[in-house]
Amino acid sequence: MHIRKMLAATAAAALLAGTAQAADMTGITDTTIKIGNTNPYSGPASVYSTIGKTIAAYFKMVNEMGGVQGRQIDFISLDDGYSPPRTVEQVRKLVEQEQVALLFQTLGTPTNSAIHRYVNAKKVPHLFLATGASKWGQPDKFPWTMGFQPTYDVEGEIYAKYVLENVEDPKIAVLFQNDDYGKDYRDGFLHGLGDKADELVVSMLPYEVTDPTVDSQIVAMKDSGANVFFNITIPKFAAQAIRKSCEIEWKPVHLLNNVSSSVGATLTPAGLECSKGLITALYVKDPVDPQWKDDPGYKEWVGFMEKHMPGSDMTDANYAYAYNVSKLMHHLLDTCEELSREGIMMCAASMKGVELPMIMPGITINTAPDDFYPIQSEQLARFDGERWVTFGDVIHVGDD
Amino acid sequence: MAADRPNPVTPQLLAGFGAAVLFAAVVPHLVSDFTSFQFTQAMAYGIALLGLNILTGYNGQFSIGHSAFYAVGAYTAAILLYHFEWNHYATLPVAALVAFAVGFLFGLPALRLEGLYLALATFAFAVATPQLLKFDAFEHWTGGVQGLFVPKPEPLIEGLSADQSLYYVTLAVMVFLMIVAWCLLHSRSGRAIMAIRDNPIAASTMGINTALYKTTTFGISAMYTGIAGALSVFVTEFVAPDAFNFFLAVNLLVGSVVGGIVSIPGVIFGGLFLVFVPNFAQDISRAYPFVPPPWAIFGIFLILAIYFVPFGVWGAVERGFAWWKRKSAAGR
Numbered sequence: 001m002h003i004r005k006m007l008a009a010t011a012a013a014a015l016l017a018g019t020a021q022a023a024d025m026t027g028i029t030d031t032t033i034k035i036g037n038t039n040p041y042s043g044p045a046s047v048y049s050t051i052g053k054t055i056a057a058y059f060k061m062v063n064e065m066g067g068v069q070g071r072q073i074d075f076i077s078l079d080d081g082y083s084p085p086r087t088v089e090q091v092r093k094l095v096e097q098e099q100v101a102l103l104f105q106t107l108g109t110p111t112n113s114a115i116h117r118y119v120n121a122k123k124v125p126h127l128f129l130a131t132g133a134s135k136w137g138q139p140d141k142f143p144w145t146m147g148f149q150p151t152y153d154v155e156g157e158i159y160a161k162y163v164l165e166n167v168e169d170p171k172i173a174v175l176f177q178n179d180d181y182g183k184d185y186r187d188g189f190l191h192g193l194g195d196k197a198d199e200l201v202v203s204m205l206p207y208e209v210t211d212p213t214v215d216s217q218i219v220a221m222k223d224s225g226a227n228v229f230f231n232i233t234i235p236k237f238a239a240q241a242i243r244k245s246c247e248i249e250w251k252p253v254h255l256l257n258n259v260s261s262s263v264g265a266t267l268t269p270a271g272l273e274c275s276k277g278l279i280t281a282l283y284v285k286d287p288v289d290p291q292w293k294d295d296p297g298y299k300e301w302v303g304f305m306e307k308h309m310p311g312s313d314m315t316d317a318n319y320a321y322a323y324n325v326s327k328l329m330h331h332l333l334d335t336c337e338e339l340s341r342e343g344i345m346m347c348a349a350s351m352k353g354v355e356l357p358m359i360m361p362g363i364t365i366n367t368a369p370d371d372f373y374p375i376q377s378e379q380l381a382r383f384d385g386e387r388w389v390t391f392g393d394v395i396h397v398g399d400d
Numbered sequence: 401m402a403a404d405r406p407n408p409v410t411p412q413l414l415a416g417f418g419a420a421v422l423f424a425a426v427v428p429h430l431v432s433d434f435t436s437f438q439f440t441q442a443m444a445y446g447i448a449l450l451g452l453n454i455l456t457g458y459n460g461q462f463s464i465g466h467s468a469f470y471a472v473g474a475y476t477a478a479i480l481l482y483h484f485e486w487n488h489y490a491t492l493p494v495a496a497l498v499a500f501a502v503g504f505l506f507g508l509p510a511l512r513l514e515g516l517y518l519a520l521a522t523f524a525f526a527v528a529t530p531q532l533l534k535f536d537a538f539e540h541w542t543g544g545v546q547g548l549f550v551p552k553p554e555p556l557i558e559g560l561s562a563d564q565s566l567y568y569v570t571l572a573v574m575v576f577l578m579i580v581a582w583c584l585l586h587s588r589s590g591r592a593i594m595a596i597r598d599n600p601i602a603a604s605t606m607g608i609n610t611a612l613y614k615t616t617t618f619g620i621s622a623m624y625t626g627i628a629g630a631l632s633v634f635v636t637e638f639v640a641p642d643a644f645n646f647f648l649a650v651n652l653l654v655g656s657v658v659g660g661i662v663s664i665p666g667v668i669f670g671g672l673f674l675v676f677v678p679n680f681a682q683d684i685s686r687a688y689p690f691v692p693p694p695w696a697i698f699g700i701f702l703i704l705a706i707y708f709v710p711f712g713v714w715g716a717v718e719r720g721f722a723w724w725k726r727k728s729a730a731g732r
């Protein structure tokens with residue numbers, strides 16, 4: 001850890017030294033600032049195109065209000081169809097032809113992987129990526145790339161912390177999807193349990209996304225005598241797991257990953273009665289949750305949606321997500337004293353306690369030159385048969 | 401029909417070909433690195449289209465699964481580069497061989513299938529490929545969902561940028577493969593390949609081993625496409641399963657038809673269409689609010705292309721040339 005910190009400090013020092021010479025002002029003039037983005041407006045992942053559209057609407061609103069530090073934002077969002085070679089082409093176009101100052105919210109794990117080295121070689125800020133993978137926070141190796149949302153392994157660590165502090169004599173069963181997503185969660189959870197992981201975990205079973213059911217895994221887990229169940233599954237399998245454990249009357253402390261926390265997509269099919277007592281970790285305010293009705297952040301978001309995105313389906317959580325992240329970029333550019341590529345990167349790596357309207361109260365954005373994970377806290381919530389009710393304090397993991 | 405045969409060698413053709421190659425050789429010095437990179441992509445597509453043209457245009461076998469052979473070539477090169485640190489250009493012959501073998505083997509069951517049924521079988525192959533690449537058992541080699549990084553080849557000649565150098569390599573490979581395809585199609589084997597397309601029963605009566613020719617043609621076609629895939633890896637420096645989805649297979653077919661499916665030089669136009677038209681559509685769609693979204697524009701361009709040049713760009717060039725010759729002969 002010390003070596004990593006030293007390296008990061010060196011990287012930050014190198015950034016500083018860079019600014020002492022001529023700052024790279026590409027894409028930034030006295031009147032404009034150019035921001036590049038790729039988003040799947042076509043292809044299999046085009047459901048996420050709402051994010052790109054919301055960001056565009058947000059920056060349009062910012063420009064109408066006078067821009068950032070007197071500069072208009074020129075937001076150029078190109079379609080990559082979620083295909084990595086297209087992303088490479090579009091990002092090269094943005095960097096070499098359009099000469100953008102920075103890249104923002106490029107979407108997808110394989111697509112961002114394809115440009116990861118390129119943008120770092122070109123020294124272009126690559127900020128707040130729309131992906132939950134854990135590799136976007138390596139300032140020592142990739143000082144120009146920074147993620148946004150809590151990564152899967154961070155969330156896994158949060159559950160581990162909860163179990164260690166709140167369950168007496170835990171015997172843990174883990175069910176996980178056998179791919180990068182499942183393994184990220186699993187590894188974060190095991191890391192959080194620390195040295196005791198081997199004794200505490202009594203059953204660890206994978207499933208394939210092509211499997212018809214996870215019933216046999218649930219039965220085996222009950223037989224293992226576990227009293228804690230960490231359920232790392234996508235909605236379809238989460239619903240099966242909840243229903244099956246209810247049927248065979250296995251009642252462990254049931255931790256459900258955030259990926260499947262949707263009441264409509266997971267809990268209703270599983271049965272709301274069976275879902276009582278489930279625990280999950282949240283960081284975005286659920287737009288359909290009535291408890292936010294009078295919340296100022298929620299009202300601000302609704303005001304924006306009604307004025308600038310009329311007719312949108314407000315139950316789609318991606319709108320809230322996009323609003324949060326746009327607001328963060330707006331805040332960054334508005335408060336950054338030195339608008340150059342290096343300056344923006346340094347400001348991004350020194351955010352302290354930034355609050356966003358649609359993020360759970362008590363969760364703030366914090367970064368440092370050696371911490372490129374903006375959100376590392378989540379709020380636990382328990383399902384009461386109707387909705388998620390938050391309990392306890394915000395749980396935080398990581399260095400800061 | 402004359403247009404169904406490869407063009408005969410005439411002095412005009414040779415002069416035109418030479419001029420085109422010379423022109424292509426100066427392009428990277430006239431445009432930016434980014435544009436050279438786009439042209440390199442277009443040429444890589446062009447090589448893949450050449451493979452598809454040999455199979456579909458000249459041999460009459462349909463494939464909407466060439467994205468799979470593209471992936472085979474791409475992953476062969478990437479695995480050799482990533483795990484064994486080979487020289488970039490040494491991976492090309494291996495990618496060619498592996499793609500040939502896969503194509504030849506796929507050609508065997510394809511013998512029993514004709515027309516639409518063959519198209520469906522190749523479709524299944526195209527759909528299965530991205531999933532197979534993500535399959536756990538191969539993950540150590542393929543990198544799973546995350547894919548593999550490969551370095552960009554160093555410039556071959558000092559003073560060239562990496563993009564320019566790769567442009568020249570791709571151009572050289574494309575020109576070489578075009579000449580090979582031309583020689584193949586003008587040989588005895590070439591006539592056999594086309595005879596099978598025109599009338600398989602007559603062809604076998606003439607003593608042509610239809611099964612052998614069809615599978616071999618499948619292999620050669622896959623080989624061309626595999627080489628294109630390997631070159632595409634050098635261009636993008638990265639492979640991931642999501643790059644080889646069914647959309648790529650359809651795109652290859654589109655490029656082939658737009659360029660002229662029964663032609664060799666047409667693949668250049670097909671490749672350019674695939675790279676530049678979607679970008680152009682996106683640019684004008686962004687610039688003018690009343691213009692429909694990019695893929696709708698792409699569709700409009702495609703329909704216009706099919707309507708005005710039904711035999712592809714090269715088909716139109718050939719017909720225009722024939723018309724001009726008739727006219728000047730009549731004028732004399």
